[in-house]
Amino acid sequence: MRLDKFICESTELTRSEAKRLLKTGSVSVDGSIVKSPAQKISVDSEVLVDGEPLSLVGFRYIMLNKPADTICTTLLGTRAEMYPSVIELLDVIKSDRLRIAGRLDVDTTGLVLITDDGQWSHRITSPGKECSKRYRVELASPLDQSAAEQFAQGIQLQGEKKLTRPAQLEFVSEQEVLLTIHEGKYHQVKRMFAALGNHVTALHREQIGDIKLDPELEAGEWRYLTDEEMKSV
Structure with missing residues (x-):
């Protein structure tokens, strides 16, 4: 890889900015100052800018x-x-490469997964993968216990020809439930309860697949997934 391309891939600098940086003599490769943007480097090369190491941005x-x-x-x-x-909300470079694996509505809170690994994201969002999502739902009106069986059989949504896939409903109280679905239709959770004549007043996603929202994260905070969490998808 050319040195100027490596610098661009490792920072927010454009190609022309990387070339100007090289001219200042601030860049060294394996201990030697290099000013040529065309200098070839390997994956094992140590590239420093003003003594600080650069590394390629991986997934x-x-x-x-x-x-x-x-x-x-x-x-x-x-x-x-x-x-x-x-x-x-993310303090990362190359944020334009990132994609959201499973969107939430503007008023919905909770777990969002973000990545630049397209195949990994596909395993979450593809309907054929049936990746589960669990939500904590607050309702405007009390919900009858019989609703659990209705969700297990599938709900007929307005405008849809087929029932939803079976979903698991757990009661926290008459007006608060945990709902696990295995698909991601437009506004699905809100529409499922609307089909039963109820209204969702608050919606919070707690889990995607085996990945649970870290309770240490306040609203607006983020962290990188652990290897175990990443490999669970």
């Missing part, structure tokens, strides 16, 4: 506790939106 796997009034979009600065993107 990243991020857990975010999404706050309300944020949107799950990567189109930063290109839409006239009232709300900021969840991507803007």
Whole structure:
């Protein structure tokens, strides 16, 4: 790989900015100052800028506790939106490469997974993978215990030809439940309860597959997934 490309891949610098940086003599490769942008380097080369090491940005796997009034979009600065993107909450370079694996509505809070690994993201979002998602749901009206069986059989959503896939409903109280679904239709959770004549007043995603939202993360905070969490998908 050319040295100027390596610098661009490791920082937010453009190709022209990387070339100007090289001219200053601030960049060394394996202990020697290099000013040529065309210098070839290997994966084992040690590249320093003012004594600080650079490394290529590999795949990243991020857990975010999404706050309300944020949107799950990567189109930063290109839409006239009232709300900021969840991507803007991340302090990382090359954020334009990141994609959201499983979006949430603007008023829905909780676990969002963000990555630049397309295949990993596909295993979460592809309908054929049936990746489970668990939500904590607060309702406007008390829910009858018989609803658990209705969810287990599938709910007929307005505008849909088929029932939803079987879902698991656990009661916390008459107006608070835990719901696990295995698909991701548009506004699905809200529409499922609307089909039973109820209304969702608060919705919080707690888990995707085997990945649970870290209770140490406050709303708006994030961290990288552990190897175990990443490999569970």
